[in-house]
Amino acid sequence: MTHAPLPGPIDPPARLLMGPGPISAYPSVLRAMSAPLVGQYDPFMTATMTETQELYRGVWSTRNEATVLVDGTSRAGIEAAITSLVRPGERVLVPVFGRFGHLLAEIARRAMAEVHTIEVPWGQVFTPSAIEEAVARVRPHLLALVQGDTSTTMNQPLDEIGAICARHGALFYTDATASLGGNDFEADAWGLDAATAGLQKCLGGPSGSSPITLSDRAVEVVVARKSIEAGIREDGDPDAADFVRSNYFDLGQILDYWGPRRLNHHTEATSMLYGARECARVLLAEGRDAVIDRHRLAGAAMLAGVRALGLEVFGDVAHKMHNVVAVEIPDGVPGDAARTVLLEDFGIEIGTSFGPLHGRVWRIGTMGYNARQDAVLTTLAALEAVLRRFGAKVPVAGGVEAAADVYRAAA
The missing domain is CATH 3.90.1150.10 (Aspartate Aminotransferase, domain 1)
Structure with a gap:
């Protein structure tokens, strides 16, 4: 039996990536990702995780203790946020002004939420009054809103939305994948309860790690979700309204892994951690x-x-x-x-x-x-x-x- 010859080492062509992402990574990010691996509970590893959390508090402009990474692309962060914050049957409002608003709505539907959408033509954004009218009418548990949608290149203003959500008792989540690091973003000042991003846009890294930050209010919602074992009814069936359907994207478990107890949930993607840390370090070093x-x-x-x-x-x-x-x-x-x-x-x-x-x-x-x-x-x-x-x-x-x-x- 003959076999095809083995391919040579990976050797990508030289490219200048000037599209909507991914982009050419900072050289220091690529160097960081080639650093040696250590064990997931090695003191260097846990110290690096703690450093990375503090760096991303600076990137997000937040004091949120619950500022971590979700291993996976930016979509992993989105899915973790929505599936962990929303119980089946709860209302989610998604203002859609491009492709990625439709994505948030789809993920919320997969979480078995009652999803409501409002739309503007592609190339426009929502006024605060339009969003408040919809929030008052729908009374959602969660408002899920993209900040920068690369499909249309539009940047949705967020500075008044947190106050709207607070007036109506809704959680406020935004997907900042395409905008974080290159556009104004103030997680605390704008009243965000949850925000997620990726490395492959303005943060200057590869896809594969999703920074996320959660307010204390959002953390209360997340930790109130029962484990699947605790959510089993007396008849042996799961109580669908209580537990997060995904193990991998269960933010309650992820927060325990990143928190002081360091409870095992997964093996952290070490090289991506190094890369994500360097993305944040480069940004804060430049200012x-x-x-x-x-x-x-x-x-x-x-x-x-x-x-x-x-x-x-x-x-x-x-x-x-x-x-x-x-x-x-x-x-x-x-x-x-x-x-x-x-x-x-x-x-x-x-x-x-x-x-x-x-x-x-x-x-x-x-x-x-x-x-x-x-x-x-x-x-x-x-x-x-x-x-x-x-x-x-x-x-x-x-x-x-x-x-x-x-x-x-x-x-």
């Missing part, structure tokens, strides 16, 4: 506000650049995230073919979109390690060449010069 300002500047430069190339920007620009812009694909330019040329000839990746925007826009990111001048200018120069190759009439160096002007003005 949280400085990193947000760097994203703001890179986003403004990219916006000016694509407009100077004659591209139309999708959506309400006043509510666009700092770290990604959606541009209308010019008539006559094959969107996917142009993206392929950009990738194969220039080593630069940008994204398409979903649903009603699929094939209509490109999404160009400036986030994490790539929220810097050389990455912005290189992407605009390459995009100009590709547009010209497909017959679009664009000004020579127009995008590069417009973006450079933004940087020069900020110097």
Whole structure:
């Protein structure tokens, strides 16, 4: 019996990831992830977990003791939050302004919640009054709201939503996967009860770890959920309203693992812990506000650049995230073919979109390690060449010069 030859060591091509995520990781994050492993109860390991918790309190702008990591992609954090906070039959309200609002609604339905949604057209966000009207009408146990939705590039204002939820007795959860680290976020000041994110956007790491923070009020809800053993009725069947259906995503058990008792729940993903710690350390070393300002500047430069190339920007620009812009694909330019040329000839990746925007826009990111001048200018120069190759009439160096002007003005 013959076998195919073994493949060689992993050797990815050089790429500049300028899409909506994942992005090119900070070099120090990749170095951290290559550090030696230790046992899960080694003093170095538990000390690193404690350090990481404190670092992410700074990232989230919170004093929440319950600030931990959920092992898995950002969706793992979302699922842990919703399934642990919501009992079957409880009402969840999801304001939907893009693809990821639909995801929150789906996960809540899988948790057997009674899900209510309100929607605005893609490219817009909700006013506080629209959300309060829905909260007053639905009376939800939980309001689940995306902050930054990369499918539309919109950034939903959250600063008034916590007070709305408090007035009506609702828990307030947000998915900040696409926005945390590159846009303003104030977990305590905004009255968040729960928030989750991922590393692969503005935090500048790989996908695979989901930071989460929970208020004391949210922790009370989580720990009140019974274990499955305690939730068995006298007839031997489980009381579906009491226990978290998932063992892996049971935040009560995860908090016990990260807490002072260090009760075994899973084996922590050591290399991802190292990477997540370094993502937070890099952000806080540069300065949280400085990193947000760097994203703001890179986003403004990219916006000016694509407009100077004659591209139309999708959506309400006043509510666009700092770290990604959606541009209308010019008539006559094959969107996917142009993206392929950009990738194969220039080593630069940008994204398409979903649903009603699929094939209509490109999404160009400036986030994490790539929220810097050389990455912005290189992407605009390459995009100009590709547009010209497909017959679009664009000004020579127009995008590069417009973006450079933004940087020069900020110097």
